[in-house]
Amino acid sequence: MNAPGDTILAIASAPGWSARAIIRASGPGSAALLNAIVDEPIPARRGVYVARAKLSGDGPALAVLVLRFVGPRSYTGEDSFEIQCPGNPLLIERLMNRLLTLSTPAPTRQANPGEFTARAFLNGRIRMEQAEGVAAMVAARSAEQADAARRLLTGETGHLHQAWADEALGLLALVEAGIDFTDQEDVIPIDAESLDRRLGAIEQGIRDHVGDRVPRAISAGIPAVALVGSPSAGKSTLFNALLGRERSVTAAEPGTTRDVVRESLDLSRDIPGGGAVDLIDLPGLDRREDGVVGKAEAAAQRAARESIAASDVILHCDPSGRFLPDKAIPSGATVIRVRTKADLPADLDEPGDDGHGAIAVCALDGWRLGPLRRAIADATTLPGRFGADAGLIPRHRRSLAQAADAITRARKASRDLLRDPAVVAESLRLACDALSDLTGRVSPDDVLGRIFATFCVGK
Structure with a gap:
């Protein structure tokens, strides 16, 4: 968290063109900042005011609506205001730049993600769980x-x-x-x-x-997410792509992965309230009917099935989108189906699932990895999954x-x-x-930082 003596500023509405846009400010210098941007002083009391905002020292003024809040009876517990103006990105940018460059007694800067809500918490306006509720509602x-x-x-x-x-x-x-x-x-x-x-x-x-x-992994601290599929299903390539680095060995030959590989994957940037998961790359499940396997392969298969049974979420990987049933996946398990090689044509003429509901990704160029990460975050974070x-x-x-x-x-x-x-x-x-x-009785600074870092700017 940054210095509470600063006045913070942010665009609080969605980007792009709109009928109205909102610029929000809070801090000890907000009253001076507001009166420096409008053509006539705004009364020092709570209310809604019609004003004209000066986009430059001697240039034209923009008709705006001002909402004035006086601390401590405000969202943040500080003096604060909102300016509602036409939702033209050019006008918004000019107004923001003007606000950031005006000279006021207190420093003015761009707000960090979640800083408005963080100030509300630190000033006793809301409890920790209510702050997290803001992120969850968004x-x-x-x-x-x-x-x-x-x-x-x-x-x-x-x-x-x-x-x-x-x-x-x-x-x-x-x-x-x-x-x-x-x-x-x-x-x-x-x-x-x-x-x-x-x-x-x-x-x-x-x-x-x-x-x-x-879930067993959650009671120990972190949800377990296992990549499951046949050999050469693209699991290790997807595993590396999700992590953003080369962790598992990949090769064109099937059966390259023989060991269970675990790495922590941080999902906090994908969904507010999300956190780390234990991502697990497993040996491919062998569906051969002859059942002839060596000792090393048998051990790898056994380790894979044990990890599947202990996992909280299954990423069922298939390059073609057929998703043949596999007895190793427990009935009732939370399963996310992933067509791992979206750069190749789907093979839906063969027996098996029609691929409906699967997330198609390309691990080679990162195509649609974002939606997959959000699906994992949903499966380990949001309603009806675990409790x-x-x-x-x-x-x-x-x-x-x-x-x-x-x-x-x-x-x-x-x-x-x-x-x-x-x-x-x-x-x-x-x-x-x-x-x-x-x-909220015990909230170390690092915990607070992680919670509010999941917010968007302007909240």
């Missing part, structure tokens, strides 16, 4: 996703997380009080049965919120999974509460730490 592509974002924005989801955190913290206080009074047998702040019952209610609430299926709550983004899911696991350990240890309460307390501390990541 990225929503269905009614379900928009509703999930609304729950984040309104604080509905945050109140639920806060209730779990408060209950866990209260139980931790009782357990630690029991440690302080271990030498007094008649003082028992909470008994093992009550502790287990209350912990069970928190755990059940979290697991119902996350859903029945919490009952469509509002779960990876950071939330990881924290909730960690909290639920810690509470499970605390429940097991609570059976020996009187003998070893310190073990229960330590597990509860871990659960509180995980939940505090969601309630």
Whole structure:
């Protein structure tokens, strides 16, 4: 995050031609900046004003609408304004350049992605989850996703997380009080049965919120995405293209990949709230009917099938678009079908799937890799994929999974509460730490930076 003393400026409307465009500014120098650009001073109170903006020192003025907001009762908590003008890209550019070059007491600069919302959070206007709700609402592509974002924005989801955190913290206080009074047998702040019952209610609430299926890789921290297909299906070439570098060995001969290759792929630039996934390149699945394979090939096939079973999302790769059924892909798995060689004609005359719904890409020149990356981000981030709550983004899911696991350990240890309460307390501390990541009590700078970096400029 940059210096909060700066006045930040950004175009807040979509690029291109439109009836109206919006330029947004916020910061201690915004009032002076606004009055320097218009022909007559704007009153120092909240309101909507008709004005004329000067595009140059002595040139023509442009009729605009000004929305004035006075801090701390503004979105960012600072003095801020919006200028609505005709959506002509040339006029917008001239107006922006004029605003950026005007001399004001506070420095004026172009806003960074998400900086308006970051200031709202840092100034106490919104909570962390509401800030993430802004990004989720911008990225929503269905009614379900928009509703999930609304729950984040309104604080509905945050109140639920806060209730779990408060209950866990209260139980931790009782357990630690029991440690302080271990030498007094008649003082028992909470008994093992009550502790287990209350912990069970928190755990059940979290697991119902996350859903029945919490992927193994996600509970460990990162979703696993496996590239699956026959030998020479273009998996390794696609793997390298998605990473943006040569990681897997590629060759024209089938069966080049014999080992399971894993690399982290960052999807935060493709969808707000997205994060890293564990991208896995696998040996090709052999469909030969004779079943004759060597020991090395058999080991490679076994490793591939084990990785498929443990993965959260499958990229089913086929160069021709036939997508023959494969028993190695679990029924009910989240599958993204990818025609890997879109530069070649599709072979849909052969038996197999007709390729409907597949994403055609060309890994050689990067054609349509963007839509594929967004599909992966959707599959590992957005509604209905991994849990009952469509509002779960990876950071939330990881924290909730960690909290639920810690509470499970605390429940097991609570059976020996009187003998070893310190073990229960330590597990509860871990659960509180995980939940505090969601309630905003603990938010390291690097976490904040990653969250707001997913926003677009002007938000």
